[in-house]
Amino acid sequence: MFSWLSRPKGLVGLDIGTSSVKAVQLRRLRKGYQLVALGIAPLHPDTIVDGLIMDADAVSNAVRRMFEENKIDLKDVAVSVSGHSVIVKRIAVPHMKADELRGGIAWEAEQHIPYSVEDVNLDFQILRSGDNGKGEMDVLLVAVKKDIVNQYLAVISAAGLRAAVVDVDAFAMENAFEMFEKVGRDEVVALMNIGAAVTTINVIRGGCSEFTRDSSLAGNRYTESLQKGLGLNYEQAEILKMGGAVQGHDVAEARPVFEMVNGELAGEIRRSFEFYRSSMQGGAIDRVVLSGGGSRLPDLPSHLSHALELPVEIGNPLREITADPRKFDPEYLSFIAPQMAVGVGLALREPEDGA
Template sequence: MKLKLPGALTIFKKKSELLNNQIIPGKKNFNLKFNLLTKKQSYMGIDIGTRFIKAVQIDKSARGLRVQHYAAIRTPQDIWLNEFQPEMLAAELEKLIESVDIKKCKINITIGSNKIITRHIHMPDMPAKELANAIKWEAEKYIPIPVDKLILDHVILEPSNQEGIKQNHILLAAITRDNVKLYHHAFWLANLQISAIDLASFSIWRVFVGLNPDFPPEVTAIIDIGYTGSQMVVVQNRRIVFTRMMPIGARTIFDSLVRSTHIDMQQIVETLESGRLNIPEVNRQVAAVAENTMGVEEFLGGGIADFAREVRRSLEFFRTQGRNAVKRIIVTGGAANFVGIDRLLARELNMPIELGVIELPIKDNPDEKLNPSYAAALGLALREVVQ
């Protein structure tokens, strides 16, 4: 039996489609596909985040999937301006993939929550062509930007029934044409061609659900913790039923600790990212314990409350939509590396918290696990494999 799930949003696929004002609805099903008769194929995902640009290249062959290459580089801060210089991003992209063979390699990207607008809407059931046209008019109600300046796309997440009327729960996405042109130009300058701009939420689904045929049917939230924002994806019976970009991230935890300890931000970042508690001021404030890593966890606990509060609000909002309560949470992203974050969040939220483990083997290091900070980039690379 094939499991039908919403496909990846193809907000931008080819330059010609952009110039012809074409909209490409997401219609594909999420099924793990391996063609054992084909030669090895390569795919790359590039996640342009607030602090880092991360790239993951995977190979698909008769032996299965493996991570061929992964790398990260600092994100130029000016990239988050309304208009940035494409040459600046192109220079960083060239550094990022200088040791990678990208010939015939499809490249999928995501460009940050502040560049892509998403909305959950409900619309009456109708034929696909009618829906695509109706979406344009509906977008005007939800997006404060003229529709003619946007590229729109949508995915039907699930059917719904409101007051006896058959409807569809739809995830609507939009990006400005100017932004698409900027990113396309930057990649072109770096001799790279974008295959698709995708949503981080769908990328995260592919890594932890799409690749795992035994993923349980219970209501599960997957949270990809970024630096300034975190993507929440709620899954039930392996289907995406809810997504939300939360305005919290690792920076929220850092800021909370700065306020409570009056310690320099850089020292706090180094402590949590290294997992070593070696700051004299911190050592005096944290109770003496036998294990150094436990000291880091105790220190982290002083800054987790604000983050947990926002997560709880998102979970409560999900419940107000007539949904069953989330039973567990999987945490990924860079902050998943913080010592004890799973135990601290479990205590604050009173539910099981798991650290997302990426199971794909890495070339030349089969026993190594890909760092969870690369989850979104990996999911982008998987777009052509988990469909």
């Protein structure tokens, strides 16, 4: 997405999340893609906080080990950012060509973001090039604070890699979705990636992103609530959160905690949808597709479906990607796939996307 980086021949999708780092390498075939490598490595809970890398050495070491253990030789990566340092805003600008807009995007950004344009990297995506009836066109303005981007670039460099594309989680998730789902021309789909610290929402209509939002109500809220409600430590709460057994506690005992946080999450999603409909003149949401580690929380899809009165499913970004069963266990791929949505979307990026 952003345009100050080099142009390699191929990319590894590198998803640097709060609880883990993930890598995906694909090979383009005549029809579709083949999985070349896939890896995941955990991070300590305090390594990345609110999108800020607190322990750069821990992240770069985890990335380096992950590449070595999974025999990933390619050094050029596509990475993405999310959270409060990222602003994605739909704006209306006078109708013009993309090259003209690129020359004036800094002036447009000054009217819409709370930061100095000197402190951010800017990009944009034209939603619809046609006139909206007012001599204007709709554009998604993207601004990411330079200090956050520089943190990620430094970690990647320390791991012996090169960043060729810097993207935004919401768009990487959308890129993966386009690989495994068919969307109707007027269908409105809400993509939701539930990570440890951030839930990313991207509402797309007819294959075009119309609204994005990052919320801090995510997987960690469940962990913290289980710790507080049942007197567990972090490791015990994480096990119970994902449906495992902890001595002296079971999933049935945790159910009231799940229901409480599920209700909070449903309320947060509902408010986002209402904002989309009211301020963006958006249509009704037709369905929700979940991804991220949080999508596997016990009974979450059914709870959200009931609360939102919408079909809710867990997406599989690896579904249309071929994989050698001698190298990749099909059951493991099916299990891990929802967590790899951002990584897959990044791996699908072309080198020229960073140019």
